[in-house]
Amino acid sequence: MNGSVVVLSGGTGGAKLARGLLDVVGPDRLTVIANTGDDVEIYGGYVCPDPDLVSFWLADRIDPRGWGLDGDSFRVMDMLRELGQEIWFNLGDQDLAIALRRAQRLAEGQRLTETQLELNRQLGVSATILPMSDRPVRTRVLAAGRWRTLQEFLILDAGRGEVQDVQFHGAQTAGTTPEVLRAIADAGTIVVGPSNPVLSIGPLLAIGELRHALVAAGAPVVAVSPIVGGEVLKGPTATFMRYRGVEPSAAGIARLYGGVINGIVSDEPLTELPSSVTNLMMEGHEGRRRLAEATLDFASTLASNPQPSSFPAQR
Amino acid sequence: MNGSVVVLSGGTGGAKLARGLLDVVGPDRLTVIANTGDDVEIYGGYVCPDPDLVSFWLADRIDPRGWGLDGDSFRVMDMLRELGQEIWFNLGDQDLAIALRRAQRLAEGQRLTETQLELNRQLGVSATILPMSDRPVRTRVLAAGRWRTLQEFLILDAGRGEVQDVQFHGAQTAGTTPEVLRAIADAGTIVVGPSNPVLSIGPLLAIGELRHALVAAGAPVVAVSPIVGGEVLKGPTATFMRYRGVEPSAAGIARLYGGVINGIVSDEPLTELPSSVTNLMMEGHEGRRRLAEATLDFASTLASNPQPSSFPAQR
Numbered sequence: 268m269n270g271s272v273v274v275l276s277g278g279t280g281g282a283k284l285a286r287g288l289l290d291v292v293g294p295d296r297l298t299v300i301a302n303t304g305d306d307v308e309i310y311g312g313y314v315c316p317d318p319d320l321v322s323f324w325l326a327d328r329i330d331p332r333g334w335g336l337d338g339d340s341f342r343v344m345d346m347l348r349e350l351g352q353e354i355w356f357n358l359g360d361q362d363l364a365i366a367l368r369r370a371q372r373l374a375e376g377q378r379l380t381e382t383q384l385e386l387n388r389q390l391g392v393s394a395t396i397l398p399m400s401d402r403p404v405r406t407r408v409l410a411a412g413r414w415r416t417l418q419e420f421l422i423l424d425a426g427r428g429e430v431q432d433v434q435f436h437g438a439q440t441a442g443t444t445p446e447v448l449r450a451i452a453d454a455g456t457i458v459v460g461p462s463n464p465v466l467s468i469g470p471l472l473a474i475g476e477l478r479h480a481l482v483a484a485g486a487p488v489v490a491v492s493p494i495v496g497g498e499v500l501k502g503p504t505a506t507f508m509r510y511r512g513v514e515p516s517a518a519g520i521a522r523l524y525g526g527v528i529n530g531i532v533s534d535e536p537l538t539e540l541p542s543s544v545t546n547l548m549m550e551g552h553e554g555r556r557r558l559a560e561a562t563l564d565f566a567s568t569l570a571s572n573p574q575p576s577s578f579p580a581q582r
Numbered sequence: 583m584n585g586s587v588v589v590l591s592g593g594t595g596g597a598k599l600a601r602g603l604l605d606v607v608g609p610d611r612l613t614v615i616a617n618t619g620d621d622v623e624i625y626g627g628y629v630c631p632d633p634d635l636v637s638f639w640l641a642d643r644i645d646p647r648g649w650g651l652d653g654d655s656f657r658v659m660d661m662l663r664e665l666g667q668e669i670w671f672n673l674g675d676q677d678l679a680i681a682l683r684r685a686q687r688l689a690e691g692q693r694l695t696e697t698q699l700e701l702n703r704q705l706g707v708s709a710t711i712l713p714m715s716d717r718p719v720r721t722r723v724l725a726a727g728r729w730r731t732l733q734e735f736l737i738l739d740a741g742r743g744e745v746q747d748v749q750f751h752g753a754q755t756a757g758t759t760p761e762v763l764r765a766i767a768d769a770g771t772i773v774v775g776p777s778n779p780v781l782s783i784g785p786l787l788a789i790g791e792l793r794h795a796l797v798a799a800g801a802p803v804v805a806v807s808p809i810v811g812g813e814v815l816k817g818p819t820a821t822f823m824r825y826r827g828v829e830p831s832a833a834g835i836a837r838l839y840g841g842v843i844n845g846i847v848s849d850e851p852l853t854e855l856p857s858s859v860t861n862l863m864m865e866g867h868e869g870r871r872r873l874a875e876a877t878l879d880f881a882s883t884l885a886s887n888p889q890p891s892s893f894p895a896q897r
Contacts, residue, residue, distance in 0.1 A: 310682050311626015340657050346679030350704045352686070360675055364661030367625050371667070389665045 271296045272563070273454040273486075277467020278305075278317050279333060280493050280549075281460025282324040284562070285394070287555030288458070289325055291563060294393035298450040299325075300477075302462075303379070303398045304406035304435055304470035305417050309356055310343075312366025313373060316418070317467065318383055318396055319365060325392045335359045355423050365390075380444050397450065399471045402441040406470055407434045417466060426503040430510040433465060438473035447477060454486040456566040461493035461547065464523045465507035472527065481527050487569035490524050491562055492517040492533035495547045517542070530569045532562050541569060586611045587878070588769040588801075592782020593617075593632050594648060595808050595864075596775025597639040599877070600709070602870030603773070604640055606878060609708035613765040614640075615792075617777075618694070618713045619721035619750055619785035620732050624671055625658075627681025628688060631733070632782065633698055633711055634680060640707045650674045670738050680705075695759050712765065714786045717756040721785055722749045732781060741818040745825040748780060753788035762792060769801040771881040776808035776862065779838045780822035787842065796842050802884035805839050806877055807832045807848035810862045832857070845884050847877050856884060 272292050274285045276299050285299045301318040308314070316334075323329040323336055330337045339359030348354055358366065365386060372382040378401040387396050406417040411428035420426060451457065462468055472478045481488055493504055494516055505515035513519030517533035521540050524531075530541035543565035549555045587607050589600045591614050600614050616633040623629070631649075638644040638651055645652045654674030663669055673681065680701060687697040693716040702711050721732040726743035735741060766772065777783055787793045796803055808819055809831055820830035828834035832848035836855050839846075845856035858880035864870045 311685055340655070340675075342655050342657055342675035343679045343682070346676040347683055350679060350683045350701060352683055360655075360657035361661040364658045364665060367658070368662055368665045368667055370626055386665060 270455050271298070271450075271453055272456045272458060273450050274299045274458045274460050275462075275468055275471055276300070276317065276321055276460040277302045277462030278320050279462075280491075281317075281462040281467065282321045282329075283549045283555050284458065284460045284491060284559060285321055286324045287549065287552075287557070287559030288563075289394055290552065290556045291559045294325075294395075297394040298454075299394065299396045300399055300447055300450065300471065301396055302467050302470050303400060304404050304438075304466070306403065306405070307356060307416070307418050308370070310347075310358065310363060310366065311370065312358075312363055313370040314356075314358065314362075314366045315369065315379075315383070315398065318398055319362070321396050322383075322387050322390055322392050325387075325394050325396070326390045328390065330359075336361045356418060378444070380446055395446075395450070397444065397446050399443060399447065399477060400441040400474060401444050402437060404438045404441050404470055404474070405436040406466060407436055409433070421503070426506065430506055433469070433507065433510065435470045435473040438470060439475070441474055443474050443477040443480070448480050451477075451480045451484050451486075454484060456563060457481065457484055457486045457488040458562055458566070459488065459490040459524060459528060461491040463493065463504045463507060464520055465511055466503075468524075472524075478527065487529045487566045488527060489562055489566045489569065490520060490528045490531045491558065492520045492531060492547060494520060495534060530565060532558075532565055585770050586613070586765075586768055587771045587773060588765050589614045589773045589775050590777075590783055590786050591616050591632065591636055591775040592777030593620075593635045594777075595806075596632075596777040596782065597636045597644075598864045598870050599773065599775050599806060599874060600636055601639045601642075602864065602867075602872070602874030603878075604709055605867065605871045606874045609640075612709040613769075614709065614711045615714055615762055615765065615786065616711055617782050617785050618715060619719050619753075619781070621718065621720070622671060622731070622733050623685070625662075625673065625678060625681065626685065627673075627678060628685040629671075629673065629677075629681045630684065630694075630698070630713065633713055634677070636711050637698075637702050637705055637707050640709050640711070641702075641705045643705065645674075651676045671733060693759070695761055710761075710765070712759065712761050714758060714762065714792060715756040715789060716759050717752060719753045719756050719785050719789070720751040721781060722751055724748070736818070741821065745821055748784070748822065748825065750785045750788040753785060754790070756789055758789050758792040758795070763795050766792075766795045766799050766801075769799060771878060772796065772799055772801050772803040773877055773881070774803065774805035774839060774843060776806040778808065778819045778822060779835055780826050781818075783839075787839075793842065802844045802881045803842060804877060804881045804884065805835060805843045805846045806873070807835045807846060807862060809835060810849060845880060847873075847880055 299321050305316045328337045339361045369382050379398045408420040409432035508515045513522045532543045534547045545561045614636050620631045643652045654676045684697050694713045723735040724747035823830045828837045847858045849862050860876045
């Protein structure tokens, strides 16, 4: 295997693992393919929550609160409130600048990929972060009889209400990008980050071209389970896994990724698929680096051919 | 005459006089009709420099630097620069919030007038500030062989280069608003503020419906000259008056407003038109209040019928 690593990432979990991998393999060998199903056009800007979360982590500029840029202020949001606007999507001033810049570059004709690469250079990110597509894919959730964008569901509804349906609007026609296809084809290892398998990784796998590239890749594809000690560390993962008919467990993760992954890193042994048992907590630089190394070590033991899955492939 | 006062205003001069008039007549009797020819759509927002300058003055929130909100920060602009954007139009964070809010309300279907009234209420302005039109009028300047929006000319070109042409794009079809027509019809006194007669007041007079309402008004129309001691206090007034074929003097102002005004307040006597000589400086609250009182006192001596002008009407 060669040394380049591709990480599929949603938000926090994948971003933290990517930060650990950055320590291990360096920026030139690290590419993150990020979910854009959560993108929001708001305040005149174009917000890419997951790609930017990865950026902030890789630039060591993530705020301790867990989102946004370190030390950002909220002058614009405060003033919008003073002007009578109800703020349901909070955005720091510097974060807003990123969204405004992105919107302007897109309006000038740049592809989303080009804009993200440019923003990352300016933010001091030397690894490569690629949006999963240049075309809009929007994750929508039907809960309590009402369709919501994912951000609306998570923020306005606080993720409450039984999930009745999830759609990745636009995924069937979006396609992926030349940059993503090249990164997957050239990868030595492909890691599916410990993100929500339905909401964060689901949109990537819903893009047929991207899914097929993963299945056809020469590199082993290893998932890192987001289920820690039978619990989900962050976000409404359990809710959405149950909606997809699996238990919130490493086995459930493996089932959802059936046909795509060759192995899984989890904190409980699996019989259905090659697995590596390790501590999944990513406390501090050391914790992130340790999980990154454990993941790469495990991947190096796997055959480069896809393991025939014992699970039926799922959409 | 009744007590209601209508002020036609561009930027700083008109806004300062309006602040003085607010002291004299109170908010319920004061309406400012503001130039929107300088409006700019930028950073995802919709900026109305002149109406907002009046707002900030009337709310006692103008920053000592002469524009923007008192104590505003520039976090978004600083970050845009960090992201590689060249900032030629500087806007504070709170100012940006106003522009974003305006853009959103307009996108929701509000008229510009409704949006301005709502913003003013939220900013604590109790006088009435009306945009001259709900439709876009854009002042453009041809200088050094190149057409520029007014903001571009003043900022990017620093107002340099011989002025070859000035256009108020859209003025012929824009029309004014019911609110403006009602304010003019109901006015006891109409004051043309000491703003640039070509760039700041010119766009209002280029709107036929607004100009005709002024000519037909029962109230006397009094201009306050922006020419102080033969000098122009602020902005490229002299340049643009010469381009329009008049000297930068009170007589030149009277000529440009020929057919519209019944008298002029200036610091030099005029023979062509009823005039009142007074100190035009507006130093502090007292200075602004004094000029406001002098203007209203002079207006009360004028016939309510338009004085036949000795000058040919100019566009």
